[in-house]
Amino acid sequence: MHKSIENDLDQLETLLTAVQAKAMDYLSTLAERPTSSNHQVSNMGELPEEGSGTLHALDLFSERFEPLMVASSGPRFWGFVTGGTTPAAIAGDWLTSIYDQNTQTTKGHGDVSAIIEKETIHLLLALLQLPKDYLGGFVSGATMSNFTCLATARQWIGHQLGKDFAKDGVSETVPILSATPHSSSVKSLAMLGLGSKNIISIHTKSGDREAMDIDHLESTIESLDGKPFILISSAGTVNTVDFDDFSAIAKLKERHPFWWHIDAAFGGFAACSPAHEHLLTDWENADSITLDGHKWLNVPYESGIFLIKEKHQLLQVSSFQNSNAPYLGDPMANFNYLNLLPENSRRLKALPAWFTLTSYGRKGYQEIVENCISLAKQFGQAIEENVHCELLAPVRLNTVCFCLKNEAESISFLDKLNATGKVFMTPTVYKERKAIRAAFVNFRTTKEDISAVLKLMN
Ligand SMILES: Cc1ncc(COP(=O)(O)O)c(C=O)c1O
Numbered sequence: 503m504h505k506s507i508e509n510d511l512d513q514l515e516t517l518l519t520a521v522q523a524k525a526m527d528y529l530s531t532l533a534e535r536p537t538s539s540n541h542q543v544s545n546m547g548e549l550p551e552e553g554s555g556t557l558h559a560l561d562l563f564s565e566r567f568e569p570l571m572v573a574s575s576g577p578r579f580w581g582f583v584t585g586g587t588t589p590a591a592i593a594g595d596w597l598t599s600i601y602d603q604n605t606q607t608t609k610g611h612g613d614v615s616a617i618i619e620k621e622t623i624h625l626l627l628a629l630l631q632l633p634k635d636y637l638g639g640f641v642s643g644a645t646m647s648n649f650t651c652l653a654t655a656r657q658w659i660g661h662q663l664g665k666d667f668a669k670d671g672v673s674e675t676v677p678i679l680s681a682t683p684h685s686s687s688v689k690s691l692a693m694l695g696l697g698s699k700n701i702i703s704i705h706t707k708s709g710d711r712e713a714m715d716i717d718h719l720e721s722t723i724e725s726l727d728g729k730p731f732i733l734i735s736s737a738g739t740v741n742t743v744d745f746d747d748f749s750a751i752a753k754l755k756e757r758h759p760f761w762w763h764i765d766a767a768f769g770g771f772a773a774c775s776p777a778h779e780h781l782l783t784d785w786e787n788a789d790s791i792t793l794d795g796h797k798w799l800n801v802p803y804e805s806g807i808f809l810i811k812e813k814h815q816l817l818q819v820s821s822f823q824n825s826n827a828p829y830l831g832d833p834m835a836n837f838n839y840l841n842l843l844p845e846n847s848r849r850l851k852a853l854p855a856w857f858t859l860t861s862y863g864r865k866g867y868q869e870i871v872e873n874c875i876s877l878a879k880q881f882g883q884a885i886e887e888n889v890h891c892e893l894l895a896p897v898r899l900n901t902v903c904f905c906l907k908n909e910a911e912s913i914s915f916l917d918k919l920n921a922t923g924k925v926f927m928t929p930t931v932y933k934e935r936k937a938i939r940a941a942f943v944n945f946r947t948t949k950e951d952i953s954a955v956l957k958l959m960n
Pocket of ligand 1: 582583642643644645646684686738739740765766767768794806
C-alpha cells in the first residue's frame with residue numbers, strides 16, 4: 503500500500519476529528535459568514551507525485567478554496583431556491599459516505615439501500631399526504647426528476663400510438679402543453695429528443711398570475727382532436743410561486759388522454775402546512791410529480807425525488823432498463839432501482855432524507871415550512887411599504903418578487919446588496935420586468951435576519 507494511504511489509515515481518527523473540527527467551525531459561524539466572495543484562487547494546483555496525505559490536503563483546501571465558500575446554506579442566502587442542511591440530514595449524509603453503498607438491489611448485496619430508499623419515499627408520501635400508489639426514488643435534483651418523469655411520459659405517449667419510443671426512437675412530434683414550465687423541464691425535453699421547441703404555450707391567467715388559464719388549456723386540448731399529449735404543470739412557479747388549478751386539470755384528465763406531470767420541486771412542501779395544503783388539492787391524480795430534497799426538505803445537495811404512479815412501472819422500466827445485461831435478471835421480476843432511473847450506480851441518496859424525516863417528523867416540517875412562509879410574508883409586506891420598491895406579485899408562499907420603483911436601477915441595487923456579503927438574492931425577469939427574487943426555504947432563517955436585511959436595504 504502506498505505510504506500516504508497507510509499513514510492516513512493509521513491516523514484515521516485524527517483525520518476525521520480534524521474534519522469534524524472544520525465542520526463545526528463552519529456550521530457554528532454560518533450566520534456570520536459572507537454570502538458572497540470575491541476571493542481569487544491564485545493558480546491551478548498540480549498533481550503531486552507522491553501526495554502528502556489528508557491533513558496536508560485539508561490545510562491546502564482551507565487556504566485555497568475555503569475563502570470561496572459562501573454561506574449558501576446559511577440563513578440569509580435567499581438566492582435561487584437554496585435550502586440548508588438540518589443536523590440530522592448532515593448526519594445521514596456523512597454516513598452515506600462512510601457506508602459507501604451502491605443503491606442497486608441485487609440478490610445478496612446492496613438490498614439495504616433499496617429498503618432505505620423505499621422507506622424514505624413512504625415517509626415523504628405520508629408527509630405530503632400523497633397516496634401510496636406512487637413509486638418513488640432519488641436522483642440528483644429536480645432536473646433529473648423532471649427528466650425521469652418526462653421519459654416515462656414519452657414512453658406512455660408511444661404506447662398510446664402503438665410505438666416503443668425507447669427502442670425505436672421518437673418518430674412523432676409529441677404535443678407538450680404548459681404555461682410556465684421550469685427551465686429544467688424544457689432542458690429535459692431537449693435531452694429526451696422530444697424537442698424543447700415543441701411546447702404549446704398555454705396562456706396564463708390575467709394580471710399577476712403565472713398559473714395556466716384553464717379555458718385556454720381546454721380549447722387547446724380540444725384542438726388536438728383526441729391526440730395524446732403531455733401536460734407539464736407547476737406547483738410553484740419560480741418567480742411568484744403560482745400554482746396551476748389541479749382540481750380543474752384532474753377533471754380534464756377524466757375526459758382527455760394525457761400524461762399529467764407536476765413540477766412541485768419546492769411548492770409540494772406546501773402540503774406540510776394545513777393553511778396552504780389547499781394549493782395542492784387533487785394533485786394526487788397526477789401521473790408524475792417532481793420534488794427536491796435539497797430545497798425545502800433542507801437536506802444537502804444532491805437530492806431530487808421522482809414520484810411516478812406505480813401502474814406505469816412497465817413504461818418506466820422500458821425507458822430505463824439495462825436491456826442487454828441478462829445477469830441483472832428480469833427487470834419486472836427483480837426490483838432494481840437501476841431499471842427505473844437514469845443512473846445505474848448511485849450513492850445511498852435517500853439516507854439524509856431518511857434521517858431528517860425520522861428526526862423531525864411531520865410537526866418539525868410543518869414548523870419549517872410555516873416559518874419560511876411567514877418570513878416571506880413579512881419581507882413582502884415591508885417591500886410593499888417601502889417607497890422605493892414595488893412588490894410585483896402577492897406573496898403566495900415563500901418567495902418575494904419585487905423591483906425598485908426606478909426599475910432600471912434594480913439590478914445595480916441588487917449587485918451592491920449582494921456585494922455586502924450579508925444577504926444574497928437573485929435577479930430575474932418577471933412579465934418582462936427586471937426584478938429581484940428572494941426565496942425562503944432555509945430552516946435557520948429568523949425574523950432578525952429579515953430586519954437586518956431591511957435595514958441594509960434602506
Ligand atoms: C420548480 C423547479 N423545478 C426544477 C428546478 C431544478 O432543480 P435542480 O436544480 O434541483 O435540478 C428548480 C430549481 O430551482 C425549481 O425551482
